[in-house]
Amino acid sequence: MVNIAPHCNFSRTFLPHSLDLETRLLAASKRFEALYTIFLDDFLDNFRKHNMPGKVIEYCLYSMNYNMPGGKLKRGLSVVDSVAILKGRELTDEEYFKAAVLDCNIMDSTTTRRGQPWYRLEGVGSMAINDALVMEGATFQVVRMHFRTEPFYVDMLDLLQEGCHVIPPFSTKSLNRHVQVLYRTEMGQLVDLIIAPGHSVKLSMFSLARYSTIVIHKTARALYSFYLPVALALLLCGFPVEMWNESDPDYYQIALDILVPLGVYFQIQGYLDYSGTPKQIGKIGTDIDSEAEALVKEVFCEVGIDAVYADYEVQSYVRINALISAVPEVESPNGDAVLRRTVFRAFLEKIYTRTK
Numbered sequence: 001m002v003n004i005a006p007h008c009n010f011s012r013t014f015l016p017h018s019l020d021l022e023t024r025l026l027a028a029s030k031r032f033e034a035l036y037t038i039f040l041d042d043f044l045d046n047f048r049k050h051n052m053p054g055k056v057i058e059y060c061l062y063s064m065n066y067n068m069p070g071g072k073l074k075r076g077l078s079v080v081d082s083v084a085i086l087k088g089r090e091l092t093d094e095e096y097f098k099a100a101v102l103d104c105n106i107m108d109s110t111t112t113r114r115g116q117p118w119y120r121l122e123g124v125g126s127m128a129i130n131d132a133l134v135m136e137g138a139t140f141q142v143v144r145m146h147f148r149t150e151p152f153y154v155d156m157l158d159l160l161q162e163g164c165h166v167i168p169p170f171s172t173k174s175l176n177r178h179v180q181v182l183y184r185t186e187m188g189q190l191v192d193l194i195i196a197p198g199h200s201v202k203l204s205m206f207s208l209a210r211y212s213t214i215v216i217h218k219t220a221r222a223l224y225s226f227y228l229p230v231a232l233a234l235l236l237c238g239f240p241v242e243m244w245n246e247s248d249p250d251y252y253q254i255a256l257d258i259l260v261p262l263g264v265y266f267q268i269q270g271y272l273d274y275s276g277t278p279k280q281i282g283k284i285g286t287d288i289d290s291e292a293e294a295l296v297k298e299v300f301c302e303v304g305i306d307a308v309y310a311d312y313e314v315q316s317y318v319r320i321n322a323l324i325s326a327v328p329e330v331e332s333p334n335g336d337a338v339l340r341r342t343v344f345r346a347f348l349e350k351i352y353t354r355t356k
Contacts, residue, residue, distance in 0.1 A: 032077055032100060039104040040064060042145055043138045063131050064138075067118055068104075077103045078229030078347075079236075085346060086237045086337040095236075101146050102232050105139040105160075106224065152235045159231055226259040226266070226347055237337035249330055251339060258323045258344050265316045266351055317352050324348070 043064065047057050080099040084091050091099065119128035143160065147153050195205045231252055235241075239251040300306070324344045331338050 028077065032080075032103070035097065035100045036068075036104060039101060039142060042142050046138075046141050060134065063118070064135070067131075067135075078225075079103045079106070079232050081346060082230050082233035082343050083236050083337075085340055085343045086233055086332075088338060088340065098146065099233070099236060101142060102236075103229075105142060106228055106232070152241075155241045156232070156235055159228070159235070226263050227256060230255050230259060230343060230347075233343070234339075238332040238334040239337070239339070240333060249328055249339070254327060254339070255344075258320065258327070259347070261316075261320055261323065262344075262347060262351075265313075265320065268312070268316075269351065313353065317348070320348055321345075 040061070044057055044061060047060060077100060079102045080091070080096060083095065083099045087095075118124055118131070119126070124131070139160065140157070143156065147156055150156070191210065195210060234251055234255065241252060243250055324341050327339060327341045327344065329338055329340055
């Protein structure tokens with residue numbers, strides 16, 4: 001395991017509230033970027049140990065730097081933030097380091113978003129598929145390096161390996177159900193791709209029933225952004241995966257029951273593809289064919305889709321808030337953290353009325 005002391009002097013997790021939000025986000029970003037260099041060094045050292053040629057290491061370094069540091073970092077470091085909320089205090093350097101290592105591993109490294117079409121670069125093309133697999137492999141190498149001596153290491157692997165973003169196995173029955181979540185996610189993605197294949201979208205192929213199928217199945221992918229960070233934070237804070245007594249709270253099921261509806265709400269915010277500009281939402285929306293965009297916007301305006309969405313958004317916010325309010329704020333068995341409602345509200349507030 002890396003001794004973090006000589007690498008960098010991390011500032012505290014809770015930055016002074018006297019600073020404006022932009023300044024706080026910038027400071028948090030710089031702190032994370034300092035740790036990212038450690039993550040990158042760990043990854044490249046592994047390649048060197050396997051005697052990978054210099055050209056391969058150079059390519060991987062370029063790929064990692066091109067795809068990972070940007071993206072959704074501005075939304076915050078989900079694992080770090082969640083651990084700090086659960087503990088209700090500043091994180092020590094070691095606590096921050098471990099949480100941020102996990103944030104490095106689960107941050108959005110998609111190659112087609114936010115102006116970073118990696119696969120379209122000269123010399124990349126279909127190699128991008130293998131690049132994604134290499135990044136996935138790097139995840140488990142770094143997790144092994146820093147967490148293999150932890151008592152929750154096996155649970156963490158379960159959490160990451162089941163599709164890299166599904167929940168730990170509480171029982172054989174639930175494990176089978178959660179493996180199906182990954183399969184259903186892929187089914188939902190397949191429906192989405194077949195109905196909207198690239199730029200040859202035909203509006204006649206859309207219906208409410210088909211849209212419902214996509215949302216219900218594909219939404220499991222949103223668990224990557226919502227459930228996974230909280231579940232990892234729960235592990236780091238000593239919340240056990242298994243229920244030893246019937247009266248024990250099922251911490252992970254509580255999180256799942258809140259964050260799945262939150263994921264559905266997030267998925268339906270694909271509405272932003274219609275209402276927002278590429279600069280606002282950070283990608284080029286493909287849900288509406290560019291040639292039909294003007295006509296679609298005109299029809300949407302006539303039927304009052306903006307008002308319909310606004311009403312749905314308010315109802316979703318109220319419903320999810322009610323679920324959060326019902327969370328029992330109980331201590332972890334080690335007494336070092338509390339299952340705070342704030343950890344869920346933080347995610348809800350990040351996406352409520354978002355424009356990107």
